[in-house]
Amino acid sequence: MARQGVLVEPYQRLKPEQVEQIHQASLAILSQPGILCFNRSAAEVFADHGAEVSPVPQPGADCWHLQIPEKIITDAVETAPKVVKLGARDENNCLILDGNEPRVRFASGSEANNWLEVDVDAFVSRRNPDIEVDVPTFRVEKGTVDRLAKAAHLCEHLDSWDSFLRTVNIQDDDITDDNKDVNKFFVALNNTTKHVMSGLTELSQLSNVVRMSHIIAGGEDRFRENPVISFITCVIKSPLQMVDDTTQTAIEVARRGIPLVISSSPQGGSTAPITEDGMVAQINAEILVGIALTQLVNKGAPVLYGSVPVRARMDNLYDSYGVPEFNQYNIDCVQMARYYRLPCYSTGGVSDIRVPGIQASVERLFSHILVTLAGPQYIHYAFGLLERTNTFCPVQAVLDDTHISMVKRFVRQPIVTADRISESLEQVRRVMGTSHKLYVRFVRSALRSGEIAPPYPFESKDTVDKTLLRARERMEEILSLPPSHMAEPVVDKVFQEVPGLLTRLRGS
Amino acid sequence: MTEDLLSLIKENVIQGRIAQDDEGFDEGLVGQPGASELTEKALTEGVNLEDIINKGLTEGMNIVGQKFETGEYYIPDMLASAETVGAAMEILEPHLAQSGIKSKGKILVATVKGDLHDIGKNIVSILLRGAGYTVKDLGNDIAPQTIVEAVREERPQFLGMSALLTSTMIHMNNTIEALTESGLRDKVKIIIGGAAVSEEFAQSIGANGYGADGFQAVKIMDALRNSMKG
Numbered sequence: 005m006a007r008q009g010v011l012v013e014p015y016q017r018l019k020p021e022q023v024e025q026i027h028q029a030s031l032a033i034l035s036q037p038g039i040l041c042f043n044r045s046a047a048e049v050f051a052d053h054g055a056e057v058s059p060v061p062q063p064g065a066d067c068w069h070l071q072i073p074e075k076i077i078t079d080a081v082e083t084a085p086k087v088v089k090l091g092a093r094d095e096n097n098c099l100i101l102d103g104n105e106p107r108v109r110f111a112s113g114s115e116a117n118n119w120l121e122v123d124v125d126a127f128v129s130r131r132n133p134d135i136e137v138d139v140p141t142f143r144v145e146k147g148t149v150d151r152l153a154k155a156a157h158l159c160e161h162l163d164s165w166d167s168f169l170r171t172v173n174i175q176d177d178d179i180t181d182d183n184k185d186v187n188k189f190f191v192a193l194n195n196t197t198k199h200v201m202s203g204l205t206e207l208s209q210l211s212n213v214v215r216m217s218h219i220i221a222g223g224e225d226r227f228r229e230n231p232v233i234s235f236i237t238c239v240i241k242s243p244l245q246m247v248d249d250t251t252q253t254a255i256e257v258a259r260r261g262i263p264l265v266i267s268s269s270p271q272g273g274s275t276a277p278i279t280e281d282g283m284v285a286q287i288n289a290e291i292l293v294g295i296a297l298t299q300l301v302n303k304g305a306p307v308l309y310g311s312v313p314v315r316a317r318m319d320n321l322y323d324s325y326g327v328p329e330f331n332q333y334n335i336d337c338v339q340m341a342r343y344y345r346l347p348c349y350s351t352g353g354v355s356d357i358r359v360p361g362i363q364a365s366v367e368r369l370f371s372h373i374l375v376t377l378a379g380p381q382y383i384h385y386a387f388g389l390l391e392r393t394n395t396f397c398p399v400q401a402v403l404d405d406t407h408i409s410m411v412k413r414f415v416r417q418p419i420v421t422a423d424r425i426s427e428s429l430e431q432v433r434r435v436m437g438t439s440h441k442l443y444v445r446f447v448r449s450a451l452r453s454g455e456i457a458p459p460y461p462f463e464s465k466d467t468v469d470k471t472l473l474r475a476r477e478r479m480e481e482i483l484s485l486p487p488s489h490m491a492e493p494v495v496d497k498v499f500q501e502v503p504g505l506l507t508r509l510r511g512s
Numbered sequence: 513m514t515e516d517l518l519s520l521i522k523e524n525v526i527q528g529r530i531a532q533d534d535e536g537f538d539e540g541l542v543g544q545p546g547a548s549e550l551t552e553k554a555l556t557e558g559v560n561l562e563d564i565i566n567k568g569l570t571e572g573m574n575i576v577g578q579k580f581e582t583g584e585y586y587i588p589d590m591l592a593s594a595e596t597v598g599a600a601m602e603i604l605e606p607h608l609a610q611s612g613i614k615s616k617g618k619i620l621v622a623t624v625k626g627d628l629h630d631i632g633k634n635i636v637s638i639l640l641r642g643a644g645y646t647v648k649d650l651g652n653d654i655a656p657q658t659i660v661e662a663v664r665e666e667r668p669q670f671l672g673m674s675a676l677l678t679s680t681m682i683h684m685n686n687t688i689e690a691l692t693e694s695g696l697r698d699k700v701k702i703i704i705g706g707a708a709v710s711e712e713f714a715q716s717i718g719a720n721g722y723g724a725d726g727f728q729a730v731k732i733m734d735a736l737r738n739s740m741k742g
Contacts, residue, residue: 439634439649440595440635440637441634442591442634442635442638444592444635445528445534445588445591445595447588448528448535448586448588448589448592449535452537
């Protein structure tokens, strides 16, 4: 069994001829102006396969200009797997991402620096001291291994949260660039049985992380069947520049055949055109060149089409996730991935504001609904992210889980069959024969089967909005459950064979 | 045999099955006799009426009430069971007079003049029938004078009025005044309900009770009935 997500009838924002036009525009970009590449291995690989590669004089860095012919791209799209499995400690939690099937799963993301705690404080009215209300207040903390563990624990118990992407950047005093990767993967894997995905801080740690994953999966062969982890690399710095270190990471991960997200995140208005067609043509070119690299290195290497297009705010040039254009860009990218039949790692559910509340709900629900409707196989950033992606709030993640479950109900396929119609007509006849003319008794089977939605679980009955307080209670309830740690012998073996793990994390 | 039949009636109340076409909660019930068919059968076989009501219908409804209290049952379940009891009581009604068994009381219900919103009133009717009251439903958009005439004719112990709209709730007051002018106010206990009204409003117009929902309406009726006995 695999996690089923929700199958949608995709919303097609672009007409087929517009998809084709954007594809052609991306190919044109890859040919002229082409790509600036700061990684020697990649430049050599592309040169070996027919790209025009010429050195570009750059002070302090090796750089090549790549002009990539259409055949490299079409071959890569052909050889890249159309179905990618993301494994999990509990294999029932694995994800089968099929580029031909618009079945959506939801994941966290970002590696935010900040962790936002929601506290409860009592406030007394100045006008009437008899009136006292509990109000949520907010406290910004930094990301730590303990908080990453808490987030993974929440993920384990929230039904809509299908896969765990590291939520916070671990900034403990004993965490260094050299031990960050093994510790973040260990903490995540030790607190959720769902799929764990992350970027790498140091390529030198790749082997250690992979060794850990082999042990947890039950050996190298088992890991190939059930890859409990996957990686994300942002090969391209927009516009159109292949970065040295992340490109090297992509090459190394692809060589090992581990699932890899080739992600690009241009900002419309600064590092990409603000126009919809221009933005999508550029990001599509950037993703395609990354995917092409993986296929040139290892034909058939599992990759996801990772699209994270955002729009610039014009008051400060920060990313904006709340504007409608964000949704347009992202929906278009999902369509481009579908055009290539590649599984799509898409983006939705982020707010520009720093704290949960009305603006946060509006902004994130907007993209939760619209991007889901587009039918990507995987939506990252969907849980808890605020202040663009700088802050992760666990209470917000609990709310997101509920809201996503509502979105999933909304987008699921209608059931209209001859049998159902016949049952409905019989209901109408029977009810019209009663004095009360109520359909209530016929609700019962739908209520029991889960066919109809429950009421909003954080609803307030009085005139004070207690949504956040109730979500916080739910979070505390989940965190009081025992964590789904790995078996002790597995943990022992991991600690014996993988250097860099903090001993204080044993049993955490 | 009789015990089996009574137990089946009780079970069908719990399952909310009026007739053989109805689904219950358990698989495979469609096609098997529901509470109506079983009640008919019990009558044919001469089962004591009081046993049908107490050991079949009321015991079943008590269990439904407990299931509702514990959260196992939802409002649709409660209503389906109450409707089932109501249907069985309709079958028993012609025989009750001869046997000397009395209903818990008669109530006239109406949605007041100018108001067509009768869902709440209908739900209350189902629940009251299920609780053993005889319910006479006057319908919706009912003028004060029509209600007065019905009270005079039917001589109920209770009158229930419902209004959804703030613009129509005033007719509850008008109806009570008309009953007072006709000398009938003391003959009937009045409870009101509906989205527009409140406990305060009920008190302000001199009603005897206010039901925030159907379940509360039944409780208030029971309380008023006990106070009348006292």
